[in-house]
Amino acid sequence: MVKSTAAAILLLLPLLAVCASSSSSSSHRGQEQDRSALLQLKNALPSAELLHRWSGDSAGTDHCSWPGVTYDAKSRVVALHVPSSSPLSRPGSGIAGELPPSVGLLTELKELSLPSRGLFGEIPAEIWGLEKLEVVNLAGNSLQGALPAAFPRRLRVLNLASNALHGEIPASLCSCTDLERLDLSSNQFNGTVPEVHDAPTALLLPRRCSSRRPAPPVCRPLCARGNSGAIRWEEDKGGGGRS
DSSP states (O other): OHHHHHHHHHHHHHHHHHHHHHHHHHHHHHHHHHHHHHHHHHHHOTTOTGGGGSOOOTTSOOGGGSTTEEEOTTSOEEEEEOOTTOTTSOTTOOOOBOOOGGGGGOTTOOEEEOTTSOBEEEOOHHHHTOTTOOEEEOTTSEEEEEOOSSOOTTOOEEEOOSSEEEEOOOGGGGGOTTOOEEEOOSSEEOSOOOOOSSOOSEEEESSOOBTTBOOOGGGHHHIIIIITTTEEEOOOOSSOOOO
16 A cells, blocks of 8 residues: 555656646746836836836846836736835926836736826726736826726726826726726716716716715716715816815
8 A cells, every 4th residue: 555655656746846847937937928018118118217227138137126016926016006206206207108008918917006107198908908907096197098898807996087088987887896996087088977886985087976966867876875975076177176
């Protein structure tokens, strides 16, 4: 019995070694893909002072140590976070440019936060295809275009305030059952607001709704959820301040 067990273990060892090698190879490919995606982002935003520290030299710093990048235990990029008042860059130094589709190659990305960084153009469709994305904060830029037909299902925070986005707010937003904060104020949206079951705890959209005045028909479904104290609405005023 002991000999047969030992023989079985010996037979399994090569298989285990192959599995470990395959897992390591897959992890390495993912890391290289992340690095390539970050370098493509850097090339798309050549005037970004912050990204100058992202080195494409093979002998340069590892991408996990690049400013604004957060990674997990497997060295996969899980967050790009550069707040508008970041200590990583001097005041007034924006990123200025268009987000490239290569951001969609960061398949483990959970947070994309680049508020007030001088971004313009449309939000690449590839970003909305990131299945693990939970936080998107691109407020205070000059982004244009319409919202996507579908959003990442795990989305918890969506802040696109103070841009130049237009079109209707898609009903697919209702499928984001984990949504906690939604801010679409100070844009150029039209049409009606879809009924959101279990409304987010903080919601800002381009119309006004409060307990002190009758709610417009487009937002009655939301205010009727009993969350009107936590839900705030704003009128678009061409980039004006919040009330």
